[in-house]
Amino acid sequence: MNVEWTPELRARAQVHAALGEPARLAIVDRLVLGDASPTELGRDLGLPGNLLAHHLKLLEQAGVVERSRSEGDRRRTYLRLRPASLAGLQPSGTLSAPRVVFVCTRNSARSQLAAAIWAGQSPVPAASAGTRPAARIHPRATAVARARGLSLARARTSLVEEVLREDDLVVAVCDNAHEELGTRAAGRLHWSVPDPARVDTDSAFDHAFHDLADRIHRLTPAVHLPGEQTDD
Known part of the structure; x- marks a missing residue:
């Protein structure tokens, strides 16, 4: 049976795949409530730089997170959640x-x-x-x-x-x-x-x-x- 998967379905599957790993899900949980630089994420989650970069690349490719240049220190970048990619996501904990x-x-x-x-x-x-x-x-x-x-x-x-x-x-x-x-x-x-x-x-x-x-x-x-x- 030949099935033609729609682009929308493929995009949703990519998001689910990106979230199907504890470290990446922890990154998303951190970004639900506020933005963070890669350095801050690595510090908060205890992830080494190379591993963090790998996870961030997959999340960006799935359209879950995006980067912006700091309006203060232009050498910094901040990561933010793209809420539309995670419709219905609620903050964990209180x-x-x-x-x-x-x-x-x-x-x-x-x-x-x-x-x-x-x-x-x-x-x-x-x-x-x-x-x-x-x-x-x-x-x-x-x-x-x-x-x-x-x-x-x-x-x-x-x-x-x-x-x-x-x-x-x-x-x-x-x-x-x-x-x-x-x-x-x-x-x-x-x-x-x-x-x-x-x-x-x-x-x-x-x-x-x-x-x-x-x-x-x-x-x-x-x-x-x-x-x-x-x-x-």
């Missing part, structure tokens, strides 16, 4: 935190939008801050939030040192902030969301909003207040 703090460089767009989106989806309180905060919220960030029923009218920019508490779950939503935080907030997550202010168009801010909303949709089921009962 995180306990009394508050989530979104951090970017200027605290004028991405971190403010992330905190506003989060507030509408999770009972865990949210705040935002910047490593080098601007004087005001970017007008396009205010506009894109308003267009989606969110308000940044009362939002103000803040310096990260004035906001962070020891038990916060920190999410760095830009490369610069992730790199500038260094050893602070060591257990933080990192989302490599491009800076829409660099392009400064409505389209760029729309793209940033959708990127953040998608990531928050994946993260909220995994984050709970301390002592809160979960179904896990």
Whole structure:
């Protein structure tokens, strides 16, 4: 019997094959909640460089992960999950935190939008801050939030040192902030969301909003207040 497999079926099979190995599945689990550089992945998962490179190559070929160049240190690259390739994937395990703090460089767009989106989806309180905060919220960030029923009218920019508490779950939503935080907030997550202010168009801010909303949709089921009962 001659069977013609469709390209879609072959692509799905390639994804299943890529995930059918513990190390590659562990890489995907790590990238579900946040982006990471190859060095960070190797450190977190205890994988030597050559073995990590092999697994990443297969995941990239299957369209599960992709790379982007850091907007901060251009020598760095970050790996991010392509959610569409893993429809229905949910974070494994849970995180306990009394508050989530979104951090970017200027605290004028991405971190403010992330905190506003989060507030509408999770009972865990949210705040935002910047490593080098601007004087005001970017007008396009205010506009894109308003267009989606969110308000940044009362939002103000803040310096990260004035906001962070020891038990916060920190999410760095830009490369610069992730790199500038260094050893602070060591257990933080990192989302490599491009800076829409660099392009400064409505389209760029729309793209940033959708990127953040998608990531928050994946993260909220995994984050709970301390002592809160979960179904896990």
